[in-house]
Structure formats: structure tokens, C-alpha cells
Amino acid sequence: MTSAVTITRHGGTGGTTAVAARARQVVKAYGSGETRVVALDHVDVDIARGQFTAIMGPSGSGKSTLMHCLAGLDTVSSGQIYLDDTEITGLKDKKLTQLRRDRIGFIFQAFNLLPTLNALENITLPMDIAGRKPDKQWLARVVDTVGLSSRLKHRPTQLSGGQQQRVAVARALAARPEIIFGDEPTGNLDSRAGAEVLGFLRRSVDELGQTIVMVTHDPVAASYADRVLYLADGRIVDEMHKPTAEAVLDRMKDFDARGRTS
Numbered sequence: 001m002t003s004a005v006t007i008t009r010h011g012g013t014g015g016t017t018a019v020a021a022r023a024r025q026v027v028k029a030y031g032s033g034e035t036r037v038v039a040l041d042h043v044d045v046d047i048a049r050g051q052f053t054a055i056m057g058p059s060g061s062g063k064s065t066l067m068h069c070l071a072g073l074d075t076v077s078s079g080q081i082y083l084d085d086t087e088i089t090g091l092k093d094k095k096l097t098q099l100r101r102d103r104i105g106f107i108f109q110a111f112n113l114l115p116t117l118n119a120l121e122n123i124t125l126p127m128d129i130a131g132r133k134p135d136k137q138w139l140a141r142v143v144d145t146v147g148l149s150s151r152l153k154h155r156p157t158q159l160s161g162g163q164q165q166r167v168a169v170a171r172a173l174a175a176r177p178e179i180i181f182g183d184e185p186t187g188n189l190d191s192r193a194g195a196e197v198l199g200f201l202r203r204s205v206d207e208l209g210q211t212i213v214m215v216t217h218d219p220v221a222a223s224y225a226d227r228v229l230y231l232a233d234g235r236i237v238d239e240m241h242k243p244t245a246e247a248v249l250d251r252m253k254d255f256d257a258r259g260r261t262s
């Protein structure tokens, strides 16, 4: 009897296609009648596997809404969202919860660590809840990549903000999700701790093949990404590959100036 071996065709931590997530003609509207707000207006986007993508744009442009729709945390009004080959729009609640748990990782601005658990227990908690055994080698590599080996027995209150966010990053990476979504993951950190966490996110893409999508307002944070998508009024209006902080800042100033003159 031969045993089946799964080989990932395009590298990375899961999935079989070069595109980790897709949005097709996605519309998201809140409210109705006079109070109707179109947060996403026919958005088409492909998120490349094994890449770090930043989503930028002015306040209210739809960044969080796009991230939440891509991650199956929010429903769309029309259009389709795919994770790898799975269409997630239209999935029933139970299947969607399962998919988020098994295939997606999250890093939010608030670290959301449990105070009574130590760093290692926090990192493995989602897998414990899902009844999955952590892959020990992978876990060791993740812990090493985020530089937490000597802090695993510490509780969150015994860690700095940057270290706590690194625990949250390790928690997201440990389950080897196909894609990680971050909503301003360094928003609560000072610039040094923020740089540290962003460096670890970058390494997880380069060394572990992780796919990451991050919403940010910060040109320096965006410069760690491979690609920046710019949203305005619920539409993707521009993108930049291999961004530098200066180029991102210039582009933002350009948008501001155009916004004021139009």
C-alpha cells in the first residue's frame, strides 16, 4: 500500500493555489434608505499566497470591512469571497466558524491573551479548543522565529506589550493557517516594539511561507509588506509593490491633496 503525500504546489503553509483569497464584485452596505452606507463597492482583489499584503486608505474607506469580509467575520451584501478554492460567502454559520478556526489566523490590536495562562498555553489554546495536537517541531520553529523561547512560562502581565503581541503572532502562526489577518496589529505598540513585531511577521512570510493581510494606517508598517492596496470610498483605487515608507507616505499625501481638490 502506498501512502499519500500532500505537497503544497506553491509553497506556503497550506492551500493548493497561488491565490490564497479572492474577492469578486464584493459589495457591503450597512443600513438602508437614507442611512445606507456602501462600505465596499464592487471590490475585486486577489491575495497572493506566501505574500505580505497591507491594506491602506483614509478613515472610513472600508479597510476593516474588507478584511472582515475576506476573513468570514462579516457577511457581504453581494459578490463572492473565496479562501483557496472554497467559496465562503454562503457558507452556513457552523461551517464558517469551523473554517475560521481551522484555516484562518487573526491578530488584532488588542492582544486578547488570557491572563491566567502562560505564553505557551496562550499560543496553543486555539488548537487545544479545536482538539488538535500542536506539531511540536513547527511550534518550536514558530516560537524561535518570534523570539519567545525564553518567555514561554511567563504570563501576559509579566511580558512587555511587544512580547505580548509576539505571543499573539505566535498563536496565529502555530496552527499553520492558510492566511493570517491583522487589524492594526502594531497599533498599540511603541515604534520599537512595533518594528519588532513587524519584523517577525516579515520573517514568517519569508521563512515559514505564511500569507498575511494587514490593515494599517502607518506607512512604516506598510513598508514591511510586499504589496500595498489603497482603498478609497469602498474601492481599491491603487496598489504598490515593494513599498518603501517614503513612497507610501508620498502616495498618501497625493491622495489627500486630490481629495481636497475634488
Ligand SMILES: Nc1ncnc2c1ncn2[C@@H]1O[C@H](COP(=O)(O)OP(=O)(O)OP(=O)(O)O)[C@@H](O)[C@H]1O
Binding pocket: 030, 031, 037, 038, 039, 057, 058, 059, 060, 061, 062, 063, 064, 065, 066
Ligand atoms: N456596523 C456598521 N454599521 C453602519 N456603518 C458601518 C458599520 N461598520 C462600518 N460602517 C461604515 O462603513 C464605512 C467603512 O468602515 P470601515 O470600518 O471598514 O473603514 P476603515 O477604512 O477601516 O476605517 P478606520 O481607518 O477609521 O478604521 C464607514 O463609512 C463606516 O462608517
